[in-house]
Amino acid sequence: MNQKDIARLAGVSSATVSRVINGDDRVAPKTYEKVKRVIDEYGYVHNAVARNLKKSSTKTIGYLVPDINNPFFTSVLVGFEEMCYAKGYDIIFENTCENVEKEKKSMQTLLSLRVDGLLAVLVDTENKLIDSFDSMGIPIVLIDRKSKNESKHDCIIIDNYDAVKKLVDHLVSLGHTDIATIYGSLDITPGEERLNGFLEAMKQAGIPVNPDYVVPGYFTVEGSYEATEQLLKLKKPPTAIITANNLSTMGAYAALVDHKIRIPQDISLVGIDDFLLAGHLTPPLTVVRRSNTTVGRIAGEMLMDRIEMGSTHKRIPQRIKVLPTELCVRESSGKPRNYTI
């Protein structure tokens, strides 16, 4: 059942059927009704595939993230979906599992599906396929992770140096000097910048960094769980731990709880990024937070803005949106203990 069938049934041409479906004004009310009735009667469903081919636009946007298990990316998705829905775009979802090969395939698919835009958190920011998007005029908006080579793409980030500095300064003001950090993957911007931010903030505070206190957590729950255990095994464990993202915070929290370490009496725990329940754990966790749904919403705006400009969007230079972060002091940060665990 297609427009031609409906046309025949209604005694009009298929062009008229198309006009009715697309709400073209210059259709006689009578004709309109007639066609509408036939459509309903036969349960005709418009074929967007054919339309998309004809219009070379799909009203479709790719959402490509490395790990949908990370609640951060679902919060972003919420805001993004909201914007897309408002503007009539649908989302094609790709999960790359932090895997370069899978990421390539996903981008290839998105390309062939002719998405009108792409919101991506890339594993491989030097991916050649990015160029394909560019040359086809498909706008890309990046979150959190910038392309390493000077990028032409819009992106939404936070000031990672500042975010970590807020945490360090907060701990220092409480009297801590034995501060550890569980850092993330260094080959992505947030990992690199947050670690450097830590080192820099410590330097500024005039506190020497103990190398034993700088351990990798790989931005994962498990990695940070182990990193925390490693920290606990030290002859002199730190009095405070700074984690690099929500997952790391969860891992460190879980490890401290499991080892019966009291927070913050024995060790203070603070991290970057808030998450569901973080404010209701025992104790509620001190974090630096941003609005995740806002990230998604702004990404959607930037993207659809460019999409609607058409090919001229390339004339608009790269836009970098730095979202504000806020230190949210709860109860997991306190004065340092003055004894050894």
Added chain:
Amino acid sequence: MNQKDIARLAGVSSATVSRVINGDDRVAPKTYEKVKRVIDEYGYVHNAVARNLKKSSTKTIGYLVPDINNPFFTSVLVGFEEMCYAKGYDIIFENTCENVEKEKKSMQTLLSLRVDGLLAVLVDTENKLIDSFDSMGIPIVLIDRKSKNESKHDCIIIDNYDAVKKLVDHLVSLGHTDIATIYGSLDITPGEERLNGFLEAMKQAGIPVNPDYVVPGYFTVEGSYEATEQLLKLKKPPTAIITANNLSTMGAYAALVDHKIRIPQDISLVGIDDFLLAGHLTPPLTVVRRSNTTVGRIAGEMLMDRIEMGSTHKRIPQRIKVLPTELCVRESSGKPRNYTI
């Protein structure tokens, strides 16, 4: 740049280009190489929109859920995505926000986008658009919520009566009789069945149900937070609370923590569905759990199974997969207090 262009450039016909792209065997190796080279050189990207129109199949599946904020649905998505990726299907994501109107629009879109299948958690299980999927031969797999009218669609559920019974029996065996439940939305199957299951299990245990102990939490964090506060305000609060899903458990937990109620010394808390961190809260929470990613994986299998059968899939009768659940006893359930808070 399309296949015709490539054909001209390589000095072959567009049919040959198509064959090369689709890995057709009967192409001379030499021709194959030549075409391949031109494709790479000019960065040609295959157009799936045109292919989909031609083949009237899109290798695309709809994933429609009421609330992507709920970690349950993202865990399901993980398993589902895994299967889809393995079989070469892409996912079109729809979030209905528990809104009947939005759900309708989403289903309409999915229909016009000609998805090959649909994994859905429906708000309105009597939705007329379901019939459109049926008549177009597009298979649907339902999770958790069955159609109320005798449904023809495959679905993946758990035995809600049994799940709640496990919780009730566990509490009873610890000595509880003042058991409360924070139940969910009654117009969806899990809500209805879990509440009925509670009432039935209590009856079987020979324990009268105090009407004050049966409060609605609407399957939300906020709703259950308030429900818990309501319970705490009672002259004689319950000694144990059973929550109806992961979000309710979080809400109840948060409320108890905020009101300095000790778990389980003052009140035991147990719920349906596990979630990230549930095992690492203070105390770790006792829950009835299932494998969420398995839900997604099986849904994917069932769906693609039918898709690959083509139109004959209609001859296969409805398949209902009841996934096992398991009581996971942690530390949030203990003997009842013998005093009033």
Added chain:
DNA sequence: GTGAAAGCGCTAACAC
């Protein structure tokens, strides 16, 4: 092993 050509279902320019 390769090419010519029809046609998937739609939209939009053009004609009337």
Added chain:
DNA sequence: GTGTTAGCGCTTTCAC
């Protein structure tokens, strides 16, 4: 206000 028609880019049957 409505119809005719070309064509979006691809796959696939049929010839050779």
